[in-house]
Amino acid sequence: MxxxxxxxxxxxxxxxxxxxxxxxxxxxxxxxxxxxxxxxxxxxxxxxxxxxxxxGRAMAIGHVIPLSSQHEMVNPIFGDFIAGAGESYARAGYDMILSLVEDSEQEKAYREMAAKRNVDGIVLHAPRMSDPRIDLLRSIGLPFAVHGRASDLEAPYSWLDVNNKSAFDRATQFLLDLGHRRICLVNGLESMDFAWRRRAGYEAALSSRGLPLDPALMYAEEMTESYGYRTVVATQALENPPTAYLVSSIIPAMGVRRAIEDTGRRMGREISVITHDDDLSYLRNGDEVPQFTATRSSVQEAGRQLANLLLEQIRSPTETPLTRLLEAHLTVGRSTGPAPTP
CATH class of the missing domain: 1.10.260.40 (lambda repressor-like DNA-binding domains)
Incomplete structure (x- = not known):
């Protein structure tokens, strides 16, 4: 018709x-x-x-993706976010334009989108603590929304984020309630805002119980499976090894589990593990009973909501930025249990 x-x-x-x-x-x-x-x-x-x-619109939304080998977007979580955003764009009659560029070419890519008017808005991914791209997009004048936040910037802008600090405070408190006192943080790159907030939540929970921070138990790298494996191998060789691991993504959590099993221990018995971002459409965390205890927040749903937030800005421009903070839910699985008796 x-x-x-x-x-x-x-x-x-x-x-x-x-x-x-x-x-x-x-x-x-x-x-x-x-x-x-x-x-x-x-x-x-x-x-x-x-x-x-x-x-008078282009009916398209732009996503500029840097090609840096250490960029957080290389992991498959990005695919779920794009799938969710794509659903919202399709319902509104919008296309998605993905522009893959070298890190040094990002500013040029944003300015070309604005000059060509081939997009009506832009989504900014993986913000750092003080991210110059936000001021750049503000100066360009196109509507934009950030997936995450940049904590060092005071000027307002539109964003959608998960309450990362609260999630990792709650997860650490859960492990402390189980009797764990040696908890290893397996975090993402802490120049990224989400990782900085997760570390802040971990530190706040330990401080609330009067426990000291141990730098030997605080790791921050690109979130790969091998990173999780190497971290367990290194920390279990300590004189006083951790009895629990708090991991920033299910991908390194798989490496953590593999290392635990390779050392002859049982996850959830001798060593407990909590992960984040386990709700991936093609990488399920078990069936009826989750394999991992997790702070769960759907990346695909975040993509849908951020896309809708940006489309709302485009339809009804306003000087007041739109923001949305999502809460993660702690789901108990097989990977946690009481701290082993010394």
Whole structure:
């Protein structure tokens, strides 16, 4: 069914139907709902080029992805985020433009998007503590939203983030309640804002119990499976090894589990493990009973919500940035248990 046929079916003008589908404010909410329901029923999808001409928009969202070998986006969590964002874009009639660039070419890529007007908004990934890209995007003038936050920046901007500090405080408290006192933090690169906040949560929980921080139990690297494995091997060789590991992603957590098993120990008995970001669509954490105890936050849902937040900015520009803080939920699995008796 094309636009003319849909308009005739609804006994409305083509202009009214087009404006209803494109979110123009002069169309009543009742008409908008009626048109949307009919479009869904008859599987009508407006032509993207025609929609762009009608709205003056590019009908696309830009994602600039650096190619740095140590960039956090190399892990498969990024795929789930993009899948979630893509669902929201598709429902709104938007395309996604992924631009893969060298790290040094990021500014050029953002400026070219703005100059060509081939996107209506931009998503910024993996912010650092003081991220110059945020000021750059603010100066360019295109709507943008950040997946995460940059703690060292005071000027307002739109973002969506998980409450990383609260999640790791809660996870550390859970291990402390089980009697663990030697807890190893297996964190991501701490120049990244999310990792800095997770370390802050870990430190806050230990401090609340009067426990000292031990630098020998605090690791921060790119989150790979081998990193998790190497960390367990190194820390179990200590004179007073940890009895628990708090891990920033299920990917290094798999390496942690492999190392525990290779040393003849049992995860959840001799050594406990809590991981984060276990809710991946193609890397499930067990079936009915999770293998890992985890601070769970759906990356795919974060992609959906951040995309909707940015689209809302594009449809209804406002001087007040939009922000959203998601909470992670602690899910108990087989990987944790009471601290072993000395």
């Amino acid at each position: 094309n636009l003319k046929e849909l308009a005739a079916h609804l006994n409305l003008s083509q202009t009214t139907v087009s404006r209803a589908l494109n979110g123009f404010p002069e169309v009543s909410e009742a008409t908008r709902r009626r048109v949307a329901a009919a479009a869904e029923q008859y599987n009508y999808r407006p032509n993207t080029r025609a929609k762009a001409l009608a709205t």
